Amino acid sequence: MRWFANVREVGGGDATVVLAHGYGSNQALWDKLVPALSRRNRVILFDWDFTGGGGGGGGGAEHQEAEEGRYTFGRFADDLIALLDDKGVRGAVLVGHSMSAMAACIASVRRPDLVTHLVLLCASPRYINSPEEGYVGGFERASIDGMLDSMSSDFGGWVKGFVPNAVGDAASVPPVEASFLAMHPGVALEVARMIFLGDQRGVLGAVTAPCTIVQVAGDFAAPPIVAEYMRRRMTGAAAADVVVIDSVGHFPQLVAPQQVLDVLEGVMLRHGGGGGEGERGAVEEQEADGGIDIAA
Numbered sequence: 001m002r003w004f005a006n007v008r009e010v011g012g013g014d015a016t017v018v019l020a021h022g023y024g025s026n027q028a029l030w031d032k033l034v035p036a037l038s039r040r041n042r043v044i045l046f047d048w049d050f051t052g053g054g055g056g057g058g059g060g061a062e063h064q065e066a067e068e069g070r071y072t073f074g075r076f077a078d079d080l081i082a083l084l085d086d087k088g089v090r091g092a093v094l095v096g097h098s099m100s101a102m103a104a105c106i107a108s109v110r111r112p113d114l115v116t117h118l119v120l121l122c123a124s125p126r127y128i129n130s131p132e133e134g135y136v137g138g139f140e141r142a143s144i145d146g147m148l149d150s151m152s153s154d155f156g157g158w159v160k161g162f163v164p165n166a167v168g169d170a171a172s173v174p175p176v177e178a179s180f181l182a183m184h185p186g187v188a189l190e191v192a193r194m195i196f197l198g199d200q201r202g203v204l205g206a207v208t209a210p211c212t213i214v215q216v217a218g219d220f221a222a223p224p225i226v227a228e229y230m231r232r233r234m235t236g237a238a239a240a241d242v243v244v245i246d247s248v249g250h251f252p253q254l255v256a257p258q259q260v261l262d263v264l265e266g267v268m269l270r271h272g273g274g275g276g277e278g279e280r281g282a283v284e285e286q287e288a289d290g291g292i293d294i295a296a
Helices: 073-086 099-110 141-153 155-167 170-181 185-196 201-206 224-233 257-270 282-288
Strands: 004-011 016-020 042-048 092-097 115-121 211-218 240-248
Touching: 004 073, 016 073, 016 099, 042 073, 073 099, 092 099, 092 257, 099 115, 099 185, 099 201, 115 257, 141 155, 141 185, 155 170, 155 185, 201 224, 211 224, 211 257, 224 240, 240 257
Parallel strands: 016 042, 016 092, 092 115, 115 211, 211 240
Antiparallel strands: 004 042
């Protein structure tokens, strides 16, 4: 059974970029970036099954109750592998946002032939602090447990409180909030347990693909200190660079799309794809035409 749906291809070119969205969103998260990226590259997008967008959608009747242990980072990694195999992709630039970043790392270790570069956007291998190891993930275990309890008792209320902090930009809150609310509460809780209680630090040293780790200066969920930890631990990677975007929130594709696009186009140029020449301002022009609704 596939755990992704609504696969879409746009653009064309010798280079392929795969955009894997994070928790609480869907492929429309990338819409501010796609027009510029697809002018010279083949771009592949899809929806994970926990979204409420149909196909594999987490809001469907078949997902009324989430089976404990059903969601794992390894399973998401295997789905990325299956998707690239299905599309005949080799040597893709694989962009993973939030939880998808760690799934992308695992996929690159299991099948290095599929990935030529990893772009890890707002990534975190572990959200819970480990003082005995000197690790700062950003959260105490009690805070995570409290969050999961809130999700379990009042998912809608939790979304209303969590999303504004996660987004950091009032104008982008409504579409992100709608996207979160499209998830079935039971599915959303199970995926959140996987993410916030997980520990994927062990995979970092096994990554060999070159990586660009992109964090946001004002991201409360994955602070820049986590990016530096990842860079230090990626001792086997061909390269591991950290880029910190001067913005806020956990969704820079919406809040600071031009800065994210600049990073991605730089990566694509290095790997033979279309670059940023003449593309500067593409996002601003698109927003002037009406913008994007990620809940679409």
